[in-house]
Structure formats: structure tokens, C-alpha cells
Amino acid sequence: MFELHLPWLEMALAAPLVASLWAVLSRDPDRVRQITIMGSGLALVFALGAWEDFNLLRAFEAHDRWDVVSRIFGPNVILIDELSAPLLPLTALLFFLTSLATLRTKVRRFPFAGNLALEFLTLAALACREPWAIIVLASLQVLPLWFDLRSRGQSTRVFGIHMTLFVGLLVGSWVLIGAQQARHEPASLVAISMLIAAVLIRSGCCPVHCWLTDLFEKASLGNSILFVTPMMGAYLAVRLVMPVAPAWALQAIALASIFTAVYSAGMAIVQLDSRRYFGYLLLSNASLVLVGIEVATPIGLTGSLCVWLCVGLALTGLGLTLRAIETRVGRISLRDYHGLYNHMPLLATFFLLTGLASVGFPGTIGFVGLEMLVEGAVAVYPVVGMAVVIAALLNSIGIVRTYFRLFAGAEYPSTFSLGARWPERVAVLVLAILIIGGGLFPQPGVSSRFHAANELINRSSETSGSPAGETEH
Numbered sequence: 001m002f003e004l005h006l007p008w009l010e011m012a013l014a015a016p017l018v019a020s021l022w023a024v025l026s027r028d029p030d031r032v033r034q035i036t037i038m039g040s041g042l043a044l045v046f047a048l049g050a051w052e053d054f055n056l057l058r059a060f061e062a063h064d065r066w067d068v069v070s071r072i073f074g075p076n077v078i079l080i081d082e083l084s085a086p087l088l089p090l091t092a093l094l095f096f097l098t099s100l101a102t103l104r105t106k107v108r109r110f111p112f113a114g115n116l117a118l119e120f121l122t123l124a125a126l127a128c129r130e131p132w133a134i135i136v137l138a139s140l141q142v143l144p145l146w147f148d149l150r151s152r153g154q155s156t157r158v159f160g161i162h163m164t165l166f167v168g169l170l171v172g173s174w175v176l177i178g179a180q181q182a183r184h185e186p187a188s189l190v191a192i193s194m195l196i197a198a199v200l201i202r203s204g205c206c207p208v209h210c211w212l213t214d215l216f217e218k219a220s221l222g223n224s225i226l227f228v229t230p231m232m233g234a235y236l237a238v239r240l241v242m243p244v245a246p247a248w249a250l251q252a253i254a255l256a257s258i259f260t261a262v263y264s265a266g267m268a269i270v271q272l273d274s275r276r277y278f279g280y281l282l283l284s285n286a287s288l289v290l291v292g293i294e295v296a297t298p299i300g301l302t303g304s305l306c307v308w309l310c311v312g313l314a315l316t317g318l319g320l321t322l323r324a325i326e327t328r329v330g331r332i333s334l335r336d337y338h339g340l341y342n343h344m345p346l347l348a349t350f351f352l353l354t355g356l357a358s359v360g361f362p363g364t365i366g367f368v369g370l371e372m373l374v375e376g377a378v379a380v381y382p383v384v385g386m387a388v389v390i391a392a393l394l395n396s397i398g399i400v401r402t403y404f405r406l407f408a409g410a411e412y413p414s415t416f417s418l419g420a421r422w423p424e425r426v427a428v429l430v431l432a433i434l435i436i437g438g439g440l441f442p443q444p445g446v447s448s449r450f451h452a453a454n455e456l457i458n459r460s461s462e463t464s465g466s467p468a469g470e471t472e473h
Helices: 008-025 029-057 068-073 084-100 112-126 131-140 142-151 157-182 189-203 210-218 221-228 232-241 247-269 274-295 298-329 345-358 366-380 382-407 422-440 443-464
Strands: 061-063
Touching: 008 029, 008 084, 008 112, 029 061, 029 084, 029 112, 084 112, 084 221, 084 298, 084 422, 084 443, 112 131, 112 142, 112 221, 112 232, 131 142, 131 157, 131 232, 142 157, 142 210, 142 221, 157 189, 157 210, 189 232, 189 247, 189 274, 210 221, 210 274, 221 274, 221 298, 232 247, 232 274, 247 274, 247 382, 274 298, 274 366, 274 382, 298 345, 298 366, 298 422, 298 443, 345 382, 345 422, 366 382, 366 422, 366 443
Parallel strands: none
Antiparallel strands: none
């Protein structure tokens, strides 16, 4: 295994961890906000350093130089490969921009310390390939959101029941699989079914999706976005399901995911609350990522990995736009036209840009990925390919409808400026550059995702014993 030139990964994980401990000890809310921005910023710098260092090595995977963590816990605990290389800086960027765009009016409401803890756990999971370590980290990610709900005086019942079931199934399935692997036996039907159920719950697939809309309604919108957009369910599918699951298991996840994508897209159109609308839109797009992963052909998986990056950028940007509007006018109903365009033209433009990018509009980062996902799905399951197109169509209708509800109509009466502040302008500018730049120059990203897809399929076929890219019909 290759070695990075510096311990970038350990530094990227240490920055939010140390900052979260510092934030817990601080009493001043403004100081906590500054600590969070600094910790997230350092994590972003180190994650970018790891990505660039890894690209210079031209290898499929590498670990830190002077890797202290791996010497203690094992060789696969902290490493970077072609799958996680762009996901690490992307996740760090989303956490940094969310903290930066949190205005001082919300410092007493936003859980900065919990946000840093969630960032550490998410980055650690993405930088890990050891199954048990991934399971522990994915399970601990539930805690910051649970405490956020408790601190707001909201019911944790729906979220708690679903996440307890998720953790129990995930741990139980891997105990069974580990015992069967020790006896050199294939994973049993019960173990595979439990693992699939855990992934579907964490991904919010229908009918176990109500925790997601409940979370967006009751918890901090910023933390809710950051709990979902890294798409830990998809990551668990790649790291845990693909290496051990037979073809029928992947097909089952693909069918559940495509049903969820179409169902959520349809539900998003009829929502009258902006948060519930965003939750269903995010769920629909995240389900499309799972479809491509479980199709497991080079084109389909490449498209899925590209859509993964697109969803992270575009829908986090869309969520931050809704969050900025809520900061000014409160919770938004989609029953009426609010006429906000003249007050916030920058946010209106960014809302439309991120929304169109999420549905693969030409010239945005989502276009090539969605086209490859459709092509890969049609080649294996023509009906699934058509369903992907239908989901994208319904999401497009929902985006345009919501845009007009928010920004068209009689001008909203206001005695003070509702325009974007400079931290929000920075977040908008950075995400807009990445969304448009990724659409105009897609080749580097597509090439990277294609190499990762081929390697994942090859490794999965070596484990299962079937030829790479072969699927059952």
C-alpha cells in the first residue's frame, strides 16, 4: 500500500475533534461559532491536502505517513482510496460552508459542538475501510442529531426508533457474517437481509423513510442536511453490502431505491411546507445514487458516483438557501406566493441553479452523472432506467413550482434589508463555481469516478467469485 507524504488524514480528523472539545468548554456563543469555523476550515485544508497528495501517488489507495492510528487499530482503519478521495474534501467543505453561513442571529440555536462531532464521525467513516470501525462510526453519528432534538424540546421517538433499529440490524448482521466468514461459509440469507434492511433504513428508503422528514421538521436544518447529504447509507452499501451480497440482494436494493426515488419525487410536488419538500427532494436524489450502486455496471456505477458528488454540492446549496430564507422570514409555507425575489435576487438565482443542477440540467455538475446513470440502468433494467427519468422529471416540476412559490407574486413587505450577508455570499459563490465548473469541465471528475467504479466492481467480483460487471437477470 502506498504512503502519503504527510499525515493529512489524521490531521483532518483531529481538527474537528479538538475543536468540538474546545467548543464544549467555551461559554461564549460567538466564540463557539468562531471555533467551529476554524476547526471546519482546518479540516477542509487537510482533506484537500490528502486528496492532492493521493492524486500525486497515482494509486488506488494509500495511508498516512507515520500512521499512528493504523498501528494501534489495524491497517484498514484510516486510509484514502479513489472512492473516498473526493468525498473527504467535499464533506469537509459542506460542513465549513454551513458553519460559515450560520449568521450571528442563530448562534444560540445552532448546535456548533454537535456539528463538529458529527463532522469528525463522518470524515472518520469516509476515511475507513475496516467494517467494524465503519459500523461503530455510523452508529455514533446518530447521537449529535438525537441530542439536537432533545435540546429543542422535540420528540425523539420517531428518529430514535428508526436509528435504534438501524444500529441493531447493522451490528447483528455483521456479527452473523463475521461468524460465517470465520467458518469459510457464504453469508446467510438472514444476515444479508438484515444488512440490506439496515442500509435501507439509514438511506431513508420507503417505507422506512418517515424519520427523515420528521428530522427535517424538528431538528436544526443545517445539521439535518449534513447528516443526510454525505449519504452514509450509500457508503455502507459500497463498503459492506457489495463485497458480500449476491446479485439478488443488489437487485432488491435497486428496486427499493427506484421506488423510493419516484415516490419521494411525487410527494415533494404536493408538499405545503418547505422543509418537508426539501426532505423528499433530497431523499429522491439520494435514492438515485443507490440505484446506480446496486446496478453494478461500470457506466451505471460511474454515473451513481458522479450523482453522489452532485447531490452533496447542489442539495446542500439548496438547503442552505432555504435556511437563509428561514432566518429572515421564519418557516415557509408553500401554500402562497411570497414574492421574495426583489429582496434576495442572489439567493433566488442560487436556488434555481442548485435545484436545476440536482436534476441534471445541461451545463451543471449533475448533467453527465445523471445521463450515465440512466444509460447504465437502461442497459441492465430498462424499466428502472425509465423510472430514473420519471423521478428526475417530477423533481424538475417540484423545483420550478417551489421557486415560483418562494420568489414570485406580490412583493413581500419588509422594513429592513433581506439580502444575503457576506458569509452567505461566500458560500453561494464557492458552491456556484463548483456546480458550473463541474458541468463545463466534467472530464476530470468522470475519469476519477470511472476508475473508482471499475476497482470497486473488480474487488466485489473477487470476493463473490463472479465476473466483474456481470449481473443476473
